[in-house]
Amino acid sequence: MRRDRQHVATGLGAAILGSSADAILATDRQGMISFWNPGAVRIFGFSENEALDASLDIIIPERLRARHWHGWEHVMLTGKTHYGSGDLLSVPALTKDGRQISVEFTIILLYDADHQISGMASILRDVTSRFDEMRRLKRQLADLSEKASASCAEFASATGVNPTS
Structure with missing residues (x-):
C-alpha cells in the first residue's frame, strides 16, 4: 500500500509541476529562478530558457521591486512569511511583452540538507x-x-x- 501511495505521489507531483494551469516557479536565496513550469510560460510569456537563472525582477514591476526585495530579505533572515500557510498575496506582475497583470500566489520556503532556507517556491494564478x-x-x-x-x-x-x- 505504501509503495502505491509513493508511486501516486510521484506521478501527481510530476503532473502538477508540468501543468500549464498555474505558474509554479522556484528560486534560490538570491531570487534567481531555478524552476519555471509550463504554467509560468503561459502566464508570463517567458520561455523556460529565458527565465531560468534570471532574477525575479523579470516579472516584478519596477516601482515595486524595492518593496519586494525588502520583504524577501526579511523572509530569508527570519524564515517567516504570512503567505506560506494559505494566505494569498495579490500583486501586479509583468509579462514578457510588458503588460501588467494581477496575480495571486502562495510562498513555500525551500530548505537544504542543513535545514537552512535555500530559496522559495511559489504557485501563482493570473487573476487579471x-x-x-x-x-x-x-x-x-x-x-x-x-x-x-x-x-x-x-x-x-x-x-x-x-x-x-
Missing part, C-alpha cells in the same frame, strides 16, 4: 480578469452612489424635505 471586473463594479457602485446622493439633494432642495431623516 477578476481584478478588472471588481474594479469595474466598484466604479459602477461609486457612480450609482454619487447619482443617488445627487438625487436626494435635488429632492431635498425641491421639496424642503430631507429624505435621510
Whole structure:
C-alpha cells in the first residue's frame, strides 16, 4: 500500500509541476529562478530558457521591486512569511511583452540538507480578469452612489424635505 501511495505521489507531483494551469516557479536565496513550469510560460510569456537563472525582477514591476526585495530579505533572515500557510498575496506582475497583470500566489520556503532556507517556491494564478471586473463594479457602485446622493439633494432642495431623516 505504501509503495502505491509513493508511486501516486510521484506521478501527481510530476503532473502538477508540468501543468500549464498555474505558474509554479522556484528560486534560490538570491531570487534567481531555478524552476519555471509550463504554467509560468503561459502566464508570463517567458520561455523556460529565458527565465531560468534570471532574477525575479523579470516579472516584478519596477516601482515595486524595492518593496519586494525588502520583504524577501526579511523572509530569508527570519524564515517567516504570512503567505506560506494559505494566505494569498495579490500583486501586479509583468509579462514578457510588458503588460501588467494581477496575480495571486502562495510562498513555500525551500530548505537544504542543513535545514537552512535555500530559496522559495511559489504557485501563482493570473487573476487579471477578476481584478478588472471588481474594479469595474466598484466604479459602477461609486457612480450609482454619487447619482443617488445627487438625487436626494435635488429632492431635498425641491421639496424642503430631507429624505435621510
